[in-house]
Amino acid sequence: MxxxxxxxxxxxxxxxxxxxxxxxxxxxxxxxxxxxxxxxDADLGYIPTTLVRRIPWPDKDWVVVDRPRAVVLMTPPExxxxxxxxxxxxxxxxxxxLEAGCTEIRDGWRDERFPVYGPDGDVVFxxxxxxxxxxxxxxxxxxxxxxxxxxxxxENARIRLWIAKRxxxxxxxxxxxxxxxxxxxxxxxxxxxTVMLEAAExxxxxxxxxxxxxxxxxCISYFHVKGLGSQxxxxxxxxxxxxxxxxxxxxxxxxxxxxxxWDGEVENFRLWDAxxxxxALRRGLFKPNSAVAVIDFLLRHGLISQEIEPRYVEMVTRxxxxxxxxxxxxxxxxxxxxxxx
Amino acid sequence: MxxxxxxxxxxxxxxxxxxxxxxxxxxxxxxxxxxxxxxxDADLGYIPTTLVRRIPWPDKDWVVVDRPRAVVLMTPPExxxxxxxxxxxxxxxxxxxLEAGCTEIRDGWRDERFPVYGPDGDVVFxxxxxxxxxxxxxxxxxxxxxxxxxxxxxENARIRLWIAKRxxxxxxxxxxxxxxxxxxxxxxxxxxxTVMLEAAExxxxxxxxxxxxxxxxxCISYFHVKGLGSQxxxxxxxxxxxxxxxxxxxxxxxxxxxxxxWDGEVENFRLWDAxxxxxALRRGLFKPNSAVAVIDFLLRHGLISQEIEPRYVEMVTRxxxxxxxxxxxxxxxxxxxxxxx
Numbered sequence: 001m002x003x004x005x006x007x008x009x010x011x012x013x014x015x016x017x018x019x020x021x022x023x024x025x026x027x028x029x030x031x032x033x034x035x036x037x038x039x040x041d042a043d044l045g046y047i048p049t050t051l052v053r054r055i056p057w058p059d060k061d062w063v064v065v066d067r068p069r070a071v072v073l074m075t076p077p078e079x080x081x082x083x084x085x086x087x088x089x090x091x092x093x094x095x096x097x098l099e100a101g102c103t104e105i106r107d108g109w110r111d112e113r114f115p116v117y118g119p120d121g122d123v124v125f126x127x128x129x130x131x132x133x134x135x136x137x138x139x140x141x142x143x144x145x146x147x148x149x150x151x152x153x154x155e156n157a158r159i160r161l162w163i164a165k166r167x168x169x170x171x172x173x174x175x176x177x178x179x180x181x182x183x184x185x186x187x188x189x190x191x192x193x194t195v196m197l198e199a200a201e202x203x204x205x206x207x208x209x210x211x212x213x214x215x216x217x218x219c220i221s222y223f224h225v226k227g228l229g230s231q232x233x234x235x236x237x238x239x240x241x242x243x244x245x246x247x248x249x250x251x252x253x254x255x256x257x258x259x260x261x262w263d264g265e266v267e268n269f270r271l272w273d274a275x276x277x278x279x280a281l282r283r284g285l286f287k288p289n290s291a292v293a294v295i296d297f298l299l300r301h302g303l304i305s306q307e308i309e310p311r312y313v314e315m316v317t318r319x320x321x322x323x324x325x326x327x328x329x330x331x332x333x334x335x336x337x338x339x340x341x
Numbered sequence: 342m343x344x345x346x347x348x349x350x351x352x353x354x355x356x357x358x359x360x361x362x363x364x365x366x367x368x369x370x371x372x373x374x375x376x377x378x379x380x381x382d383a384d385l386g387y388i389p390t391t392l393v394r395r396i397p398w399p400d401k402d403w404v405v406v407d408r409p410r411a412v413v414l415m416t417p418p419e420x421x422x423x424x425x426x427x428x429x430x431x432x433x434x435x436x437x438x439l440e441a442g443c444t445e446i447r448d449g450w451r452d453e454r455f456p457v458y459g460p461d462g463d464v465v466f467x468x469x470x471x472x473x474x475x476x477x478x479x480x481x482x483x484x485x486x487x488x489x490x491x492x493x494x495x496e497n498a499r500i501r502l503w504i505a506k507r508x509x510x511x512x513x514x515x516x517x518x519x520x521x522x523x524x525x526x527x528x529x530x531x532x533x534x535t536v537m538l539e540a541a542e543x544x545x546x547x548x549x550x551x552x553x554x555x556x557x558x559x560c561i562s563y564f565h566v567k568g569l570g571s572q573x574x575x576x577x578x579x580x581x582x583x584x585x586x587x588x589x590x591x592x593x594x595x596x597x598x599x600x601x602x603w604d605g606e607v608e609n610f611r612l613w614d615a616x617x618x619x620x621a622l623r624r625g626l627f628k629p630n631s632a633v634a635v636i637d638f639l640l641r642h643g644l645i646s647q648e649i650e651p652r653y654v655e656m657v658t659r660x661x662x663x664x665x666x667x668x669x670x671x672x673x674x675x676x677x678x679x680x681x682x
Contacts, residue, residue: 018359019665215643219657245654300641302556310671313586316560320661324360330651 002282005295005304006311012288013222013318015241028225032241034070035135039081042119042326046136046241047071054100061089073125086125087113094131105131108171113187114139119326126187133226136241138327139184142195143293144214144249146180146205146259148271159301160273161294162259163280164202164266166287173287177280180251180259180269181205182290191216191247202266203259205251213251220296220319221245221327222289243323246293274303292319343623346636346645347652353629354563354659356582369566373582375411376476380422383460383667387477387582388412395441402430414466427466428454435472446472449512454528455480460667467528474567477582479668480525483536484634485555485590487521487546487600489612500642501614502635503600504621505543505607507628514628518621521592521600521610522546523631532557532588543607544600546592554592561637561660562586562668563630584664587634615644633660 003011016025033052035045052071057064063072073089075081098106108130115123116137132139146162164178181199185191195214199205224242253259259269272280277298281291296319298304306312344352357366374393376386393412398405404413414430416422439447449471456464457478473480487503505519522540526532536555540546565583594600600610613621618639622632637660639645647653 017663019663216646217643218640219654221654221658299559302558305557306671313560313562313668313670314663317562317661317663320658321663322358322360322655322658327654329654330647 003284004311005278005281005298005309006315008281008286008288008291008295009222009315009318012224012292013321015223015225015243028239030069031239032069032136033064034068035137036070036072037081037086037118037124038072038074040118040124043070044116044118044124044135044137044325047134048238048240050238051097051100051102051134055093055096056100057096058089058092061092083123083125087127090125090127094128097131097134102131102134105134112184114184115187115328117326117328121326121328121330123187129184129186133240133242136243138243138245138323138325140191140245140247140327141184141289142182142191142198142247142249143179143290144181144195144199144251145294145297146199146203146251146253147297148253148255150255158273159303160271161277161297162203162253162269163272163277164259165268165270167261167265167267170265175267176290177286178266178290179293182293185247191249195247195249199251201263202261203269204262205253205257205259209253209257210251213253215250215252217248217250217300218296219245219247220292221321221323222292222318223321223323243325244289245323245327246289248293248296250297274298278304278308295319344625345652346619346622346639346650347656349622349627349629349632349636350563350656350659353565353633354662356564356566356584369580371410372580373410373477374405375409376478377411377413378422378427378459378465379413379415381459381465384411385457385459385465385476385478385666388475389579389581391579392438392441392443392475396434396437397441398437399430399433402433424464424466428468431466431468435469438472438475443472443475446475453525455525456528456669458667458669462667462669462671464528470525470527474581474583477584479584479586479664479666481532481586481588481668482525482630483523483532483539483588483590484520484631485522485536485540485592486635486638487540487544487592487594488638489594489596491596499614500644501612502618502638503544503594503610504613504618505600506609506611508602508606508608511606516608517631518627519607519631520634523634526588532590536588536590540592542604543602544610545603546594546598546600550594550598551592554594556591556593558589558591558641559637560586560588561633562662562664563633563659564662564664584666585630586664586668587630589634589637591638615639619645619649636660 018025031049032046033049034043035047061074079085110129112129113126114129114132116125118124148160150158162180164180166173166176166178168174181202183194183198185194196210199210222244225239226242227239309315359366372390373387374390375384376388402415404415420426451470453470454467455470455473457466459465489501491499503521505521507514507517507519509515522543524535524539526535537551540551566580567583568580650656
């Protein structure tokens, strides 16, 4: 069935809103334990309660409470709490999860760690990428769209987008459509360093072109719940929470600069006009979180109207959801870059 | 004191969030009666309870309940409920308010009506502009920024914005800075018709230029509470709720097309670069809801970074707040316009 832009956003941002569906929101929330760390005044993630009960939490490091539901990582008495100590303690729990049968963590293992931030923007701990979903922590990524403006001097300038087709060998969403370059934000990376690297590695865009034209264009945020089944009607005992922030970039390219696959992540790039992109969105051909980055681009450039999407304003608010968990707000290395503008 | 972009957004979007400040949110909400209409399943606005108690609500048309707090406009038994019947009933209540001493409604009277929408997008009733704030209904407006791109061919293209200085004779915010053109959405107007009219009347921009280059660029939404005093610490018994949606437009102009005041609403236009605009924002020189439209423009064009605003992501989510009331999502006349793209 054809999906409207709103449908695509609502499918990704599918954790019920407390004001719109208070009962469903409360019922669903009740199936999770908050992930907390002693001394930090915020939930840092949400773990399915069924999973919490299957894992033998190491007694000396963890306290599991049921009212309110939370698992709390304690400060070891003999050492001061630190990012690296907590990272080791988290790793021990991930191994308990593997032993408890979470085979997807092992199958998806990337040897790449995601940072988890506290309310003050410091990294509280790091966690293996493939395990992060089980803890419901906020993950971040970048999405960049390269585009060409065909100005015929008479009509409105026409925009065409460089759309990637993912390699069939990709671990996730093989063969689906994607932004020109994209990537997750691992430990030690910043949005800018990630997008520069991915644009070079996935799309062979010269660094001089990036330095000259790369433009940060806001961010989107959404709260996805995975594995609840249709209409959130499933039993949901192991539905995973995936709150996410995506930093968006765009890059106007000369007609002569053509993205080319380099590292094998992308099969090919095609230059599509807005109608072709909208048609592919409707047919569900885009990787879901790339689809919403494309929708935000089309919105920013006036290429989605109420004729195309009657639930325009609601879609815009849902593309920028306030998440109930902290996330990092500040990236130092952007300073130098932006000061050059 | 210098205001950061986040401060400006937070000052306008200043109704507490239920997740961040649950007690304050509940305390404040408890000071209002919901405005409801028989047969329509949604709150349509929020009226200060102190005001509700001062007004002798006409018994035959209204039911006032205290648990949950609501004033409910009833369908008259002798006539079917309709937009025009309800508009008359609202007008009768506005006159009671005038008699009860709400002199600001009379002083600000515009003879211009705002539409109030139900969840299905139909107009439930219309209300005089100067009275709308007392009912806490969602109001809408448009904001357009005209800009010039100076491409020197070597560095990044430089953007300059056409900033208006409001006339000293304006009823609201005289002498403050503003977008190139802006206006409220009254009954019978659409975002497009309003922005076309305002750009012609306030800035003398030729209709051919608008037709060629006017670009819808999303919307912002926020929940303002007016009259609570500093830090929301005032007594708040008559603080008014002003939830608002602003539809945004932008228009790239040739250097030769210069906006000029025409109808006396604007004193002058100046072409400012991003640094000058940011400096004026920091100094609080912009009309508050125009300031946030300017901030969203700067965000979309990559001219606000984390160096400028460390609370970048939180600012973006607050610029797109989900409102607890219905608003109109669909405007038919945009169709024809956008189909031309």
